[in-house]
Amino acid sequence: MSKSGVGARAKRKEDERFLYGRGQYIGDLRFPRMREVAFVRSPVAHARLKDVVIPGHLRSSVFTARDIAGVLPLKAVSPLPGFQVSEQPPLVTDKIRQVGELIAMCVADTRAEAEDIAAQISLEYDELPAVVDMLDAQKPGCVLVHDTVKGNVYVNVAFDGDIESVAKTAPVKVTRELRTARQVMSPIECRGFIAQWDSRVNQLILHGATQFPHVVRTGLSLVLQIPEIQIRVISPDVGGGFGYKAILAGEEVCLCWLAMRVDYPVRWLEDRREMLVANANCREHYYNITAYADNSGKILGFDAKAAVDTGAYSAYPFSAAIEASQVSAILPGPYSIPVYRCNTAAVATNKAPQLPYRGVARPGVCYAMELVVDAIAREIGKEPHEVRAVNLVRPEQMPYDNITDKHFDSGDYPQLLRMAVEAIDVNAVRARQQRGEKDGRLIGLGMSIFSEQTGHGTTADGKRRVLYEQAFARLTPDGRLDIRAGIQSIGQGLETTLAQIGSECLGMDIEDIHVKLGDTEISPYSSGAWGSRGMIWAGGATARACQELADRVARIGAALLQTDLKSVVVRDNGVYGPNGNVSLRDIARAYYLAPSELPGDIDPHGLEVTGGFTPTRITGIHTGAAHATIVAVDPETGGVEILDYVVVEDAGTLVNPMIVDGQIFGGTAQGIGSALFEEMAFDKQGQPLASTLADYLLPGCPDVPNIRVFHMQTPSPYTEFGIKGVGEGGAIGPGAAIANAINDALKSLGVEICEIPVTPRRILHALSTQVRRRA
Amino acid sequence: MKPAVFDYVRPATLDEATRLLGEKGVFSKVVAGSQSLGPMLNLRLAQPELLVDITSIPVLTAVSEQRDYVDIGACVSHADVEDGRIPDGSRGLLALVASRIAYRAVRNRGTLGGSLAHADPAADWISVFPLLGADVIVQSRRGTRTVAAENIMVSSFITVLQPDELIRTIRVPKISARARWGFCKFNQKAGEFAHAIGGVLHDPENDRFRAVIGAIETAPIVVADAASLFGGRFGPNLDARLDKRAVLALLDEKNVRDEYNRQLLLVALKRAAKQASES
Numbered sequence A: 001m002s003k004s005g006v007g008a009r010a011k012r013k014e015d016e017r018f019l020y021g022r023g024q025y026i027g028d029l030r031f032p033r034m035r036e037v038a039f040v041r042s043p044v045a046h047a048r049l050k051d052v053v054i055p056g057h058l059r060s061s062v063f064t065a066r067d068i069a070g071v072l073p074l075k076a077v078s079p080l081p082g083f084q085v086s087e088q089p090p091l092v093t094d095k096i097r098q099v100g101e102l103i104a105m106c107v108a109d110t111r112a113e114a115e116d117i118a119a120q121i122s123l124e125y126d127e128l129p130a131v132v133d134m135l136d137a138q139k140p141g142c143v144l145v146h147d148t149v150k151g152n153v154y155v156n157v158a159f160d161g162d163i164e165s166v167a168k169t170a171p172v173k174v175t176r177e178l179r180t181a182r183q184v185m186s187p188i189e190c191r192g193f194i195a196q197w198d199s200r201v202n203q204l205i206l207h208g209a210t211q212f213p214h215v216v217r218t219g220l221s222l223v224l225q226i227p228e229i230q231i232r233v234i235s236p237d238v239g240g241g242f243g244y245k246a247i248l249a250g251e252e253v254c255l256c257w258l259a260m261r262v263d264y265p266v267r268w269l270e271d272r273r274e275m276l277v278a279n280a281n282c283r284e285h286y287y288n289i290t291a292y293a294d295n296s297g298k299i300l301g302f303d304a305k306a307a308v309d310t311g312a313y314s315a316y317p318f319s320a321a322i323e324a325s326q327v328s329a330i331l332p333g334p335y336s337i338p339v340y341r342c343n344t345a346a347v348a349t350n351k352a353p354q355l356p357y358r359g360v361a362r363p364g365v366c367y368a369m370e371l372v373v374d375a376i377a378r379e380i381g382k383e384p385h386e387v388r389a390v391n392l393v394r395p396e397q398m399p400y401d402n403i404t405d406k407h408f409d410s411g412d413y414p415q416l417l418r419m420a421v422e423a424i425d426v427n428a429v430r431a432r433q434q435r436g437e438k439d440g441r442l443i444g445l446g447m448s449i450f451s452e453q454t455g456h457g458t459t460a461d462g463k464r465r466v467l468y469e470q471a472f473a474r475l476t477p478d479g480r481l482d483i484r485a486g487i488q489s490i491g492q493g494l495e496t497t498l499a500q501i502g503s504e505c506l507g508m509d510i511e512d513i514h515v516k517l518g519d520t521e522i523s524p525y526s527s528g529a530w531g532s533r534g535m536i537w538a539g540g541a542t543a544r545a546c547q548e549l550a551d552r553v554a555r556i557g558a559a560l561l562q563t564d565l566k567s568v569v570v571r572d573n574g575v576y577g578p579n580g581n582v583s584l585r586d587i588a589r590a591y592y593l594a595p596s597e598l599p600g601d602i603d604p605h606g607l608e609v610t611g612g613f614t615p616t617r618i619t620g621i622h623t624g625a626a627h628a629t630i631v632a633v634d635p636e637t638g639g640v641e642i643l644d645y646v647v648v649e650d651a652g653t654l655v656n657p658m659i660v661d662g663q664i665f666g667g668t669a670q671g672i673g674s675a676l677f678e679e680m681a682f683d684k685q686g687q688p689l690a691s692t693l694a695d696y697l698l699p700g701c702p703d704v705p706n707i708r709v710f711h712m713q714t715p716s717p718y719t720e721f722g723i724k725g726v727g728e729g730g731a732i733g734p735g736a737a738i739a740n741a742i743n744d745a746l747k748s749l750g751v752e753i754c755e756i757p758v759t760p761r762r763i764l765h766a767l768s769t770q771v772r773r774r775a
Numbered sequence B: 001m002k003p004a005v006f007d008y009v010r011p012a013t014l015d016e017a018t019r020l021l022g023e024k025g026v027f028s029k030v031v032a033g034s035q036s037l038g039p040m041l042n043l044r045l046a047q048p049e050l051l052v053d054i055t056s057i058p059v060l061t062a063v064s065e066q067r068d069y070v071d072i073g074a075c076v077s078h079a080d081v082e083d084g085r086i087p088d089g090s091r092g093l094l095a096l097v098a099s100r101i102a103y104r105a106v107r108n109r110g111t112l113g114g115s116l117a118h119a120d121p122a123a124d125w126i127s128v129f130p131l132l133g134a135d136v137i138v139q140s141r142r143g144t145r146t147v148a149a150e151n152i153m154v155s156s157f158i159t160v161l162q163p164d165e166l167i168r169t170i171r172v173p174k175i176s177a178r179a180r181w182g183f184c185k186f187n188q189k190a191g192e193f194a195h196a197i198g199g200v201l202h203d204p205e206n207d208r209f210r211a212v213i214g215a216i217e218t219a220p221i222v223v224a225d226a227a228s229l230f231g232g233r234f235g236p237n238l239d240a241r242l243d244k245r246a247v248l249a250l251l252d253e254k255n256v257r258d259e260y261n262r263q264l265l266l267v268a269l270k271r272a273a274k275q276a277s278e279s
């Protein structure tokens, strides 16, 4: 290992810029003559739009669907069989399907003036009944959100198993109905774009905060119907992604259309209200689960009916199928379950489209499975971790193919569990519960354990390959390393970790390695940053490019040392032979500036390489983690305090353990939001009930405890260096662990809550209902 | 989320400010810390023609201590109170309340006068000043008048202030060394507005025993003689003596129907009573 290579706790190279406030976000960029856009959005959830009335004097500043008729609708079509296709026009053509939907684009010199214009536009429409609940939406005769989506179900994803036979003999049966709230992913930087036409290079240039500039370019080319080569997408610094910037939506499409027609740049900066009421929806799941077990808690059969509320549109590019297909495929989690049946519906409603938030379906799935496991434990009177232990896939079974054909490449789940049990000290908590608290609060212990399929290169059913990844590496004439990748860093430190990979391969210090990201013009094609794939795929591609570069450097070094290739190694900033060494700097100088010093047969491909990588198996690399927490619940107020929080994570070989810890802290904070705070509620008319962060509660610093992180490192056999994905894991476990802890605390009162977030209101409601039931 | 067009002035004197507010035919609004008005302007819920910024008027940031009371200028910030930059006649109550309002960034700018004038039922001062029996001194071109703090708020976001009036001073009576208080604000997360507020004050020197129940979607319930809630005089184990039925009857009067709120308000008052009787 070189000192700044794989495994080093290197300080993040990008932090200097961030900490001194020199980052550049869309809100920081200024272009001459740039104008600003504000949108007229729908005030209602479901209606037929009859007219958009624009005062005559504003006609040249306002654009509606009629104006942009040449732009094709966004269409995200899942390859899953039976998927019903819908279209999302960038501006409403005839039917409004959600509050906040885009109806007209207004342009002015400033955003305030653009909003002045928007305020003068009036809408004529006939309201339709709104489809708000995903269970009601599936009932026969319910109003349709899209005529093309029959029964309001985009797709059903099902696995079948012979549950009936298990049901006949299983001694233990547990049934639970569970819900997770609709959430709003909340990066500090909302979405934002600047579009302009560069007439010199005949190119549309879009600056936008995005996790995947190349995918945005491909999507824009499709809907705008111009060649990809005429589009350049540049993602400067991104102030948080979390999946919210792995989409292509109407705002940027409209902006690009406008930029191609005017001779000034145009910008749209999303504000927090737009984000909350119109855009950043995610998560909402429903489960009805019956589990069958024997008296040791061993699960014999698992039967689930689930639904995900996908909202009004199939969001581009991941489609309305992404969560439903994941739910059915990964619900078995880290357990070996012999008989499994599951049907998950992706349901259309009149809410903002559901987008893939950090962890995608996994936090909901983990919540549902882990609550049921605890329910089994309560039913048979065992410690929840003991029930987990008898069901976990064991290390000697690796590699293991589970009931839904998920291929576990490696890992030791029982060990993760043991470490968590020890770290949280289960026995001490039980003793404390026996003693009781002076302040009358109730102590609860909760755990969750999950297997996270990371960096998969296929659709969720594992059947179709969906991507590749490349990276470019060049040794510059002055002997430094220039790495470029099409993936974008969204806060996870890729400018450092990709440099660490370069360092590992070429023996250079990361100080001499510069990583450039996020610009379609200067990088190879990339599927982007999502699905905990960055290090596996872009890291792998960087390794391949740098390894090839190391070979070429070795060849030149051997020539300069007048020795044969086999006898040299690349390390410590140079090529080392039996009788001397030559620095990378001298090699670069010789190659570029003094080629006459080199023999004539030197490889003319030069000191730049585009490398590509795909894991040996592309069905995903399985990362595992166990979360454990202790909470104190105030039964008088419903207040919850997290007293301790432990994460034990096995993400294979860690390229930079410090960055991994940071990823886990941030993800866990978001998971605490899911568990205790975050909920976007709607009224019966489909109006979102939170329009500011005073109503949509995010966890703040005092709400996030000191998180204790422990690592195991089981390398994956299928990736470079044994890397596994880790970007999302933190967000997956907390909903389940905290909800289980609260239920553990309330156990003595006979109360169990099967919905997150577990708010004070829900706790008090459950307690008072229980009191009434007992009376 | 940008405001509609408005004019902005920052007068240096109270006279100038009240003159501007009194101008006929202009929809003007006072702005102090802008922590409540700012968001309302941005959301276009408020669209005044003229903003009169009163934060550079010296008398509005002045504080003076008298024998029986402290006069606090309307533009004194929550942070000023939190950090003890003003004389304390409340034996720590004001500083404690201030420290739990919002986040430090908001406290740095938000003002006592702005908070009272805004009359958000879930805000803190609108409950705490009535508990202390404070007076609010109101100024306009027409002169000054004094309004008891408990009479400032009419209902949610509505006060007795006329459009041409501003709050100049809050006159907070001092409590004696033998006085005891308890204050309980329940919110789900730090920095959030209250879901429930309960306050109890007992001062044997002047025989005051008061209570407040706040954050109820309208003006707080101020109980001038708290003996009615505790079945008698102030004393030990006050919380155990809380007459729930009496409290619930008060809540019924104010149409507080939500079970969650009712429960929290009871608990808030009980905990305030406990703190007061144990301190």
Ligand SMILES: Cc1cc2nc3c(=O)[nH]c(=O)nc-3n(C[C@H](O)[C@H](O)[C@H](O)COP(=O)(O)OP(=O)(O)OC[C@H]3O[C@@H](n4cnc5c(N)ncnc54)[C@H](O)[C@@H]3O)c2cc1C
Pocket (backbone or CB within 6 Å): B029, B030, B031, B032, B033, B034, B035, B036, B037, B038, B054, B074, B075, B100, B101, B102, B103, B106, B109, B110, B111, B112, B113, B114, B115, B117, B118, B120, B122, B123, B124, B125, B161, B165, B166, B167, B168, B191, B192, B193, B194
């Ligand atoms: C995130 C956040 C959290 C908050 N949490 C809390 C909380 O927990 N508890 C709490 O109590 N408050 C909370 N607040 C509100 C905060 O305390 C504000 O400071 C306060 O409500 C208004 O004070 P201001 O000086 O900012 O008034 P401004 O916003 O400037 O004005 C508010 C209103 O009062 C009027 N006004 C201002 N000064 C005067 C005056 N002297 N005379 C007459 N009218 C006047 C204005 O015209 C306007 O209508 C929170 C605010 C924010 C942004």
